Amino acid sequence: MSGLEQRTVALAASVRKGERSARDLAVKALADIESRDGSYHCVTRLLMQRALEAAERVDRLVLQGRDPGPLAGVPFGIKDLFDVRGEVTTAGSKVLANDPPATQDAVVVAHMIAAGAIPIALTNMDEFAYGFATINAHYGNTRNLHAPERLAGGSSGGSAAGVAARMFSLGLGSDTNGSIRVPASLCGVWGLRATQGRLSVEGSYPFVPSLDTVGPFADSAGGLKACFEALCARPLAEVDVSSLRIARLGGWFGENMSAPMQTAIDTLSMALGATDVVEIPEVARARAAAFVISASEGAGQHLGRLRTQAGEYDPAVRDRLLAGALLPSTLIFQAHRLRHWFRDRMHEAFAKTDILLAPALVGEAPRFDQPEIEIGGKMVSARANLGLYTQPLTLAGFPVLTVPMKVPGLPLGAQLIARPGREDQLFALAEKLETDGLAEARLI
């Protein structure tokens, strides 16, 4: 056992009171990962020394009667694209594996440690975050804890699956096109893509600089909020949840759902009184723009190495990057103009509502041996279309919280979307959904 029977807020409270030792928790978590992760590949490296140093510091502060921070003793996983002092940041690649170790922690990692959280492990990802599956030719595929023959989702799959496995209570990930929301949904944990620019990306390896965001996974709504507050280094304002106006996204976001996802979204909408349906125009084009910007900027990021070391990349990622390098620059310009246009439409969608509700994915996690899924009556790539509902929202940069809906069968996630900067409203609603028994992280 990892010792993580308590959820984040309760766990931190027990450490702060001196009822539990942060060092004991860290030792148990490290041993648990070593004994269980061989089957799941959530983790690529343990941070043994950093974990023990951080845990001993927390215990020492508690003993001295000083404040160890709101996340005291809570173990967290770190997607291997964040700098961690003394570790090489590989971003899931081999081509960076011989880079010098980072000399300082990424800003979000530093904020977590300052809040008392314990860095326990680096986690698996799609190479350079370019994928929705956490299928990695170099470091292995992360398996879904709830059905190991199925995808955990990606690209931050190791952080999401590790939270679902109770290997750590919180995880750090990045979300460019859905890389937090997709694995959170498939693994049954809470996740947040913050407002673009709200959390610092300093010290994280870039994928698509104009769309990249970083954010947390958590074992509970309260844990997600506490983690976000630590990442922002400031508390959120309280929100009267009864005052929130909630509507459902229709059109693109109301089509192609599996029967279980349709039922889950209908049930959640009804429970929230979300009877109004809002449609955003030209969602397919918005998704297309996100796709093209990602391929082009990603290719630009790697162009030098693609000229000389393309054969050392994960083949799937390599081919996407090379194709991105062949696009005309005028198309990228048009995509960024469309981005501007689409953001204006998103603001209009919030004219009479505070929160929009949408599915996170079309359905449950696909199997590894299931290359295609049916969308719009056509068989299409399962891996490429995991971002069907997340990718268009990326273009606008609004904050999105993934809710693990309480459903029978495999996990299913919903997206709650708010206006830029209104994460406080998302957390207020998330905590109510958890309290009311409509949502719950599915931990093993």
Place this chain on the structure above:
Amino acid sequence: MVSKAEPETGVRMTTDPHDSEITVLAAANGLTIPSEFRAGVRTNLELLRSYGALIEGLELPDRLEPAFRYEP
């Protein structure tokens, strides 16, 4: 499909028009794409072009600026 190589430019001549196109586009960016990568690159390029058609299918005002920087 490769019929001959021109070492002075690094551009390979091919008989397949799609392959030739990839060769020329790649060379414009200083890339040489080996034959074993071509099928995957072509599949991805076709997908991206389908998205490109969607983007260009929406008429936007001339004075609409690109949103390179994010401003909520």
